[in-house]
Amino acid sequence: xxxxxxxxxxxxxxxxxxxxxxxxxxxxxxxxxxxxxxxxxxxxxxxxxxxxxxxxxxxxxxxxxxxxxxxxxxxxxxxxxxxxxxxxxxxxxxxxxxxxxxxxxxxxxxxxxxxxxxxxxxxxxxxxxxxxxxxxxxxxxxxxxxxxxxxxxxxxxxxxxxxxxxxxxxxxxxxxxxxxxxxxxxxxxxxxxxxxxxxxxxxxxxxxxxxxxxxxxxxxxxxxxxxxxxxxxxxxxxxxxxxxxxxxxxxxxxxxxxxxxxxxxxxxxxxxxxxxxxxxxxxxxxxxxxxxxxxxxxxxxxxxxxxxxxxxxxxxxxxxxxxxxxxxxxxxxxxxxxxxxxxxxxxxxxxxxx
Ligand SMILES: NC(=O)c1ccc[n+]([C@@H]2O[C@H](COP(=O)([O-])OP(=O)(O)OC[C@H]3O[C@@H](n4cnc5c(N)ncnc54)[C@H](O)[C@@H]3O)[C@@H](O)[C@H]2O)c1
Ligand SMILES: N[C@@H](CCO)C(=O)O
Numbered sequence: 001x002x003x004x005x006x007x008x009x010x011x012x013x014x015x016x017x018x019x020x021x022x023x024x025x026x027x028x029x030x031x032x033x034x035x036x037x038x039x040x041x042x043x044x045x046x047x048x049x050x051x052x053x054x055x056x057x058x059x060x061x062x063x064x065x066x067x068x069x070x071x072x073x074x075x076x077x078x079x080x081x082x083x084x085x086x087x088x089x090x091x092x093x094x095x096x097x098x099x100x101x102x103x104x105x106x107x108x109x110x111x112x113x114x115x116x117x118x119x120x121x122x123x124x125x126x127x128x129x130x131x132x133x134x135x136x137x138x139x140x141x142x143x144x145x146x147x148x149x150x151x152x153x154x155x156x157x158x159x160x161x162x163x164x165x166x167x168x169x170x171x172x173x174x175x176x177x178x179x180x181x182x183x184x185x186x187x188x189x190x191x192x193x194x195x196x197x198x199x200x201x202x203x204x205x206x207x208x209x210x211x212x213x214x215x216x217x218x219x220x221x222x223x224x225x226x227x228x229x230x231x232x233x234x235x236x237x238x239x240x241x242x243x244x245x246x247x248x249x250x251x252x253x254x255x256x257x258x259x260x261x262x263x264x265x266x267x268x269x270x271x272x273x274x275x276x277x278x279x280x281x282x283x284x285x286x287x288x289x290x291x292x293x294x295x296x297x298x299x300x301x302x303x304x305x306x307x308x309x310x311x312x313x314x315x316x317x318x319x320x321x322x323x324x325x326x327x328x329x330x331x332x333x334x335x336x337x338x339x340x341x342x343x344x345x346x347x348x349x350x351x352x353x354x
Contacts, residue, residue, distance in 0.1 A: 002034060004339075005092045005094070006040065006096055007039075007092035007095050009044075009109075010045075010097070011047050013209035013324070014153070014325050014328045014329055014332075017325030019058040019061050022058045023058035033340060035336070039056045040054075040091060040092050041056070043082065045099070048072040050071050050074050051076060051078040084115055088115070094121060094122045094336060094339065095121050096123075097112055097125035097127050098126055100127075100213045103217065103222055106134055109130050117145055117147060118145065121147060122149070122339045123149045123150065124152075126153030126157075127154070128226045128230065129226075131154050132227075132230055133241075133242075136233075148338070148339045150335020151230070151234075152334045154230055155230055155231060156306060156321070156322050158329070159319075160334060161231075165308060166234060166235060169316065172313045174310050177274050177275075177309070178271060178306070179271065179306035180270065180299050180303075181272045181304055181322065182223050183303070183321070184205045184210045184323060185270040186302065187301050187302050188205055188250065189258070189270070192258045193268075198251075205302075208324070220247075220251060221248060221250070221270065221286070222249075224247075226242065229241065229244075232281065232283060236276060238276075244281075245283045246284040246286070247284070247286070248285065249285075250287050261289050266289040267294075268287050269287065269289075269299070270286070270288075271287070271288050272285045273285075304323075305317060305318070
């Protein structure tokens with residue numbers, strides 16, 4: 001049995017979703033993969049910071065959050081570490097970076113991730129900032145330290161868009177990627193089509209844990225643009241920056257626009273896309289009206305869909321959750337499984353269990 005000690009930065013929707021999965025699925029993970037996940041430290045800017053090298057009980061973390069809204073009275077041998085102190089001292093094998101996304105600087109997540117990699121820790125992050133802005137540098141650092149960076153949760157939450165694209169489709173030659181890549185805006189557009197006001201729909205998306213801490217990132221298309229950058233760079237060998245994306249959000253779309261579309265059997269969708277051209281690429285995020293026979297017409301709520309156009313296989317479409325605490329927490333599990341599978345101990349375990 002391989003035990004992985006996890007240190008978590010940010011205990012919001014995703015952190016709590018991950019804790020629920022660890023609470024409920026550790027036995028299954030140990031049976032199927034020979035791993036045990038132990039949360040040894042949690043550091044949250046507002047909810048408090050606690051650590052225990054023997055492991056923190058996820059059930060207690062969750063019930064304290066439920067009861068008190070924070071971890072400030074949770075009993076633990078160590079309290080009060082800031083993020084860097086936690087990375088340096090917790091003895092964790094994997095840093096889980098789940099703090100707010102900042103698409104201007106990537107900070108403070110960028111510094112957290114660099115510190116962990118420099119300390120020889122693996123990293124799994126759902127935080128899009130460092131990946132959209134600095135992935136090549138982080139990848140190089142991770143390689144030099146012989147550790148891995150998992151980023152599955154940065155695009156389509158736990159729907160394995162990155163693992164599929166990087167793992168299986170790269171050799172098929174991806175020439176275009178297009179899809180609905182933001183749960184919040186798809187949810188809002190769907191609610192508006194049933195008559196809800198924009199503000200009410202946005203508030204519900206926030207309550208459901210889909211929206212960014214600052215939802216401007218969602219509704220103005222910055223979040224989708226970041227995902228287009230991540231996909232284009234990782235899966236199509238491009239060197240995109242956020243400025244390369246021709247971006248329009250959905251905040252100008254009114255209920256009248258939506259009902260006019262519905263009358264002609266059409267649906268508004270925020271679509272992100274990147275396509276290779278002979279002379280470079282074309283990349284955009286914009287709301288489009290799609291007709292009822294379009295494959296994306298009935299992708300509703302926080303569900304997302306992505307189509308990879310490839311040279312060898314034609315189009316491959318993946319549909320699944322695009323946001324949500326548990327759904328994104330599962331992306332971290334996928335990253336950990338990927339880290340585990342690349343370790344020599346896993347190959348031994350597979351051989352012995354055959
Ligand atoms: N919620 C989703 O559906 C989803 C999906 C994919 C990716 N993400 C990304 O995952 C990350 C977490 O999302 P979330 O929904 O849990 O957000 P959230 O706002 O619910 O929680 C983030 C937590 O991080 C804490 N935090 C912020 N800055 C910190 C710092 N410097 N040090 C320690 N703690 C800090 C906050 O106090 C907060 O509790 C974000 O970067 C988001 O963009 C979220
Ligand atoms: N705010 C994002 C979270 C997932 O990246 C969304 O709504 O899609």
